[in-house]
Amino acid sequence: MAKKENSKPAEKMVFNVGAVIYEPGSTIKNKTGGWRAMKPKIDQAKCIKCGICWANCPDMSVKKNEKGEFEIDYDYCKGCGICANECPVKAILMEIEKK
């Protein structure tokens, strides 16, 4: 019986490494802020600093600064409006994005 030419012993088998990404959280390179049609604006005078906007943001785009105030990270905010809708004191207003 002729030996198949392409058959290799098991120890010589090479497995190709699939798609491996070595840099965790690297989507931060992708600024999704460009998707925005509506822009949220926090009225700091009205804000009671409850953090509901921070907790409910699907894009991790509400941040707390050193003063303890919440602010929007416009690099990633997609303008979904959840923060404005959930705000208990209506301190966040959605404006039309001007580009």
Added chain:
Amino acid sequence: MIRGLPEEEYFAPGHRACAGCGGALALRHVLKATGKNIVVVQATGCMEVVSSPYPETSWRVPWLHVAFETAAPTASGVARALKTQGKEDVKVVAFGGDGATFDIGFGGISGTFERNENIMYVCNENGAYMNTGMQRSSATPFGASASTMPAGKKIPGKKELKKPVALILAAHNAPYVATASVCDLNDINRKVKKAMAIKGPTYIEINSPCPTGWYCDSAKAIEVARLAMQTRIAPMYEIENGKVTITHDITEPKPVEEYLKAQGRFKHLSPEQIKEIQGQVDKEWAKLKKLQDAGCEL
């Protein structure tokens, strides 16, 4: 800590989920609760596609993408490998959407739970195959229109009920099974922490709104999820060693109409159909209540 939730983010921004995505919010809060000492195994689906556009990733924890049906079996393999290496403090978390959990991967999940593997399975339940274009899944609610069975003159929306996967997995003698919703993030935190501490297969189903597939305003996503809870459409309960506890007891439910009217996928419903849905919801709630009050093991 803000509002009792950790400030660390293990899910990075810049992911490609639609604006107002409930699934991305659910993932973010599950990872906040688990911390970084985990290995994530994820089935194909929206949350996999949006979080790993090669060569980028949104994950800040070890993460594996596997075929649609193999999240739970792969997770059991990873868990066993970690056990062999003596790294039993690392928990393996499998993620899947409702397509991967209710339909395609269901056999694998059932096997994993039957073998009593030490993994936590989190299902992001939004009621259709949203990633490929809102096709019907067995989690699609009764009456909803989906792209593979659009409501029209002959078909009045989905004619079948949602598969009760949480109850089915509890019937596998799982130590912990729970349903949650993105309308209560602290509850997700509590339930995930509870599941993390349990050895054995645990399952958490998170009801998360999909503004694109539900045809609702992205700003109202969380509001619609809250309506699902308040109308008893998405009951939130946990089953510990077979004992059912309703964690969010809705004593004065809103009519289901309020939830249905907020979404385009239900806009075709006639008053009779809405009445039928109300009847089903009341029946399901009564069943859960009975299970809870009887106190017997499922």
